[in-house]
Amino acid sequence: MMTEQPTTDASEILDSLTGAVVVIDGERRITRMNAAAESLLHVSSRQAFGERLTQLLPALAVLADPIGQAFAEGASYTEREMRLALGPERTITVDCAITPLDGASSLLLEFEQLDRHLRISRENRLIAQNQAIRELIRGLAHEIKNPLGGLRGAAQLLESELSDDDQKEYTRIIISEADRLRTLVNGLLGPESRIEHSPTNLHEVLERVRHLASAEAPAGVEIQRDYDPSIPLLPAAGDQLIQALLNLVRNAMQAVGDSGRITLQTRTHRRFTIGDRQHRLVARVNVIDNGPGIAPELQDQIFYPMVTGRAEGSGIGLPIAQNLVNQHGGLIECTSEPGRTVFTVWLPLEEA
Template identity: 70%
Template sequence: MIKPPQNATSEILDNLSSAVIVLDQALNVQWLNAVGEALLQLSARQAIGESLLSVAPGLAVLNAAIAHAQDQGASYAEREIRVALSGERTVTLDCAVTPLPGGRLLLELEHIDRHLRISRENRMIAQNAAIRELVRGLAHEIKNPLGGLRGAAQLLESELGREELQEYTRIIINEADRLRALVDGLLGPESRLEKQPTNVHEILERVRHLAVAEAPEGVVIRRDYDPSLPPLPAAGDQLIQALLNIVRNALQALDGEGEILLRTRSQRRFTIGNRQHRLVLRIDIVDNGPGIPLALQDRIFYPMVTGRPEGTGIGLPIAQNLVDRHGGLIECNSEPGHTLFTVWLPLEETDE
């Protein structure tokens, strides 16, 4: 069998989607491919001859896998390992360690954050669709008796001559109206979106002014806008409502003191659900509050889920519904001192 030339092997390895690193017996780097250079953010020339942990201290989490492969003399794999790399980056990797002749080791590292994100988004989109259908069914069952209840209260009020008794019927009518408005809010607008080319920064400035008017003195709202962004096809009023709901959620989380950041960026070739877009808008709403409890993080976009006793639990579901109608998605990552809501919106026209 004819072996391919060495440069041909390197070319093949450089075109793999996984990072490939070869270590000697002392766990010094002997070789790495182009994807490995991108993952570690340094060149092969800088890495070769250096110990693995000196070029990437975060890969110490692989020590047990490396020891297992060396002891057993066989390949060993671990899935979804969180690794802290240079520049405060944390990535999720699938890792395989394979012993080679001469005591060397082959590391294969596959960056799976994008796959996990797409899988998470697909679950979220499916959950949102199921929730909307459930709410629509419940809304019909709730609104019909509410209409009857309100009508009966109005008739009763007209029959009651005493003002103090009519006060009770007005409470019934007001509460019926409140519940109807709550259900209508969960359903969202029924009309088709009328999208127009929209300056997203005008939208955000409107949201910021409203939030500043509501914010206590101890809360600062900062901006970090990308002025090069193209117009966004959007229904401006609905987008204002969606973003305002998220900002109000951040204001309530800060409890009178802290900072909120509004940031815009663009990203090329980005997938939302199963659809890849040439260019998308990213809106980040960041606060430095206490964070969302871990038990709530997977359910914050469900109706009636809230971490506050006085909360209604409909602001974020309404925001997600409005963004979904624009072909976008809202994601959330939270830990104490840093909560990030990211709104992804296509910058090209999509069907509603």
């Protein structure tokens, strides 16, 4: 006979834990699962309740023997550095502690994801990198913007003295290029003041990005959607978010060339840490392309300004995108191999 589903108080206690916890009964059926376990194992507690552990999650068959021993002996066991293939493109490394409960009538399984510590370290490094870049550019910007202002002013004065339209064309080019460079520097710096956030529909932002990109894309480039419709509104500056995501999609378009596939994908994660800050709920936006991939020697440097793998690339689109997402309390990460490059945008769904 199945154990009753947990009371609200028990569920709240389990969900307050940052570690992933699963409870199974003597028939190896799942009776409880907290939010961290849902996020780690990519399965909901409603879906898991009453299911046999290894039937629902075949990757956990490696625990069959220690689970059997824990039930038989009433003793605790710990399995270390287990690699679990939870999907065709997702393998995690975990430690698992198995603890008997209620006289060994049920077992508590606690999973600690080792990859998570590595990811947090990498994220903190990316955040620190972006802050250092901003400070460097802020110092250079003043050195660049002052002579640009003088150059533009001199060109305007010269234009007012000229009567020949052909000659004025040259001064207009100078003014136009000075404006372009000033916009470039301002884009790298980002807004001086805090961005004003308002409730924003992430999918409306992505649809705007998709329409803009589709208008620019060659006929052979397909832009697909894979959205999670349950994502709530998030606090954001819509225009800034559009710019950040559009930069990522344009980067993917340049990667695939005249023909290829780009996928815009959204998902949510509960109890998720960005850098050293934990959030109750975050949105994940993946921009996936099937281009040739990013050279391994560039993958750790792509968010630095002026770093690009293309001769015609400016090397500023990704730093601008990272800067804008950072100002939303989020982060952009990248994984790449030939035939599949994924830029992942993490965005908190609550105001910082």
